Amino acid sequence: MKNLPILILTLLALGALTVMAKGRRDAAASEDIRKADYIYLEALRAKSQGQHDAAYSLLERAAELNGDDKDVGVELSIYLLKLSQTDSAQLDRSMQLLRDYNEANPSDLYYGSRYAMLSEQLLNRDEAVRTWERLHTYYPDRLEVTYRYANALGQGGTDADRDRAIAVYDSVEVAEGMSIPLSSKKIQLYFSLQDTASILGEVDRLRAASPKNVDYQIFSGDVYAMFGLNDQAKAFYDSACVTDPSYGLAYYSRAQFYKSLGDSAAFNREVFQALQQKDLDVETKLGILRSYIQAVSYTHLRAHETRGNLV
Numbered sequence: 502m503k504n505l506p507i508l509i510l511t512l513l514a515l516g517a518l519t520v521m522a523k524g525r526r527d528a529a530a531s532e533d534i535r536k537a538d539y540i541y542l543e544a545l546r547a548k549s550q551g552q553h554d555a556a557y558s559l560l561e562r563a564a565e566l567n568g569d570d571k572d573v574g575v576e577l578s579i580y581l582l583k584l585s586q587t588d589s590a591q592l593d594r595s596m597q598l599l600r601d602y603n604e605a606n607p608s609d610l611y612y613g614s615r616y617a618m619l620s621e622q623l624l625n626r627d628e629a630v631r632t633w634e635r636l637h638t639y640y641p642d643r644l645e646v647t648y649r650y651a652n653a654l655g656q657g658g659t660d661a662d663r664d665r666a667i668a669v670y671d672s673v674e675v676a677e678g679m680s681i682p683l684s685s686k687k688i689q690l691y692f693s694l695q696d697t698a699s700i701l702g703e704v705d706r707l708r709a710a711s712p713k714n715v716d717y718q719i720f721s722g723d724v725y726a727m728f729g730l731n732d733q734a735k736a737f738y739d740s741a742c743v744t745d746p747s748y749g750l751a752y753y754s755r756a757q758f759y760k761s762l763g764d765s766a767a768f769n770r771e772v773f774q775a776l777q778q779k780d781l782d783v784e785t786k787l788g789i790l791r792s793y794i795q796a797v798s799y800t801h802l803r804a805h806e807t808r809g810n811l812v
Contacts, residue, residue, distance in 0.1 A: 537567035544576065553580070575602035575612055582619075596623070603632065608639045614646070621653065629653045630662075637669075647673055648686075655690050663690045679710050681720050688724070697728065715741045719754045726758055734758060749778030 544559035560577040567573065578598040585592030599616045603609065617632035633650035640646050647669060654666035670687050677683070684703050691699040704721040711717055722737035738758055741751035756771030776790065 533566040534570075537563040537570060537573065540566070541570070541573050541576075548576075556580070571602045571605045574598035578602070592623075596620075600628075607635055610636060610640060610643070610646070614649070617649065617653070621656075626653065626657055630658075644673065644677070651686070655686075655693075660694055663694055666690055679707055681707070681716060684720075700724065701728070713744060715745045715748050715751055718744065719751060722754060722758065726761065731758075731762065747778055749775040752778065 540559050540563040544556045544563060547553075547559060548556040557577075557580040560573060560580065563570065563573045564577055575598060578595040581591045581595035581598070585595055596616075596619065599612065599619070603613050603616050606612070613632055613636045617629050617636070620626075620629040620632065630650075630653045633646065633653045636643075636646050637650040651666040651669040651673075654662045654669065667687055667690050670683060670690075674683055684707055688700050688703055691697075691703065701724070704717075704724045707717045708714070708721055718737045718741040722734045722741070725731075725737060726734035735755075735758065738751065738755035741748065742755060745751065752771045752775035756768050756775060759765075759767035759771060
């Protein structure tokens, strides 16, 4: 019992030493953080002046002093990405720093988009989908994010992912209305699902939404022709020409249809009708004419080769 006070005093002394040591460590850590902040600002200044080697060195030092600073990490990741062209380890480190930043700042649209696009380029589909989905949650009204999210879902993955992508496009349609670009994206997904009925149904919905829209009729003709439904396709092209007789694109689209059928006489007739329309600008007409000349030249070349083989 006589030794008990001595033991207590010893424990108290050890406790005091531990607190003092922790205080010194905390003070040292605070000093490192302060230095890292200063160095980080110097790195940004060097970067703004185009002194990128100095900026990179400063960022590395700041990261060494305070590896928890996500702002330092994301700036450093940019330089590491440039160096990663010859070093895969640098690429891994860059992506990890960028990921860490985004996990700490999930609503950052710029760096979130950057990370998602880099993940796509590196074929890390799951990470791209996860990041775009999160950004879509924060920015449901940013169409560029919505389209990116749907596109990431539709690239590879399962049929369920493609169904989710179609649902995302449907949500855009509710907000923005129907359009050929939007329907084209859905049709690509239906095609990968081998769902012909939904493809044809999509173009039928377009025409039903705006029966007098000539572009919808032409688009319907193109899609139906793709599946060899030539009678229906021709009916759509004819309807487009009747709906707007001055619309040169309608005639040219019908000309391309006849060309696919091997009907050169009808192809020639439709091309010249298209060129006569006043609504077509000069650049478009020149494009049609170039396409026509190429088609005719190819036909003559094939005919010449055939005669040569017969001789």
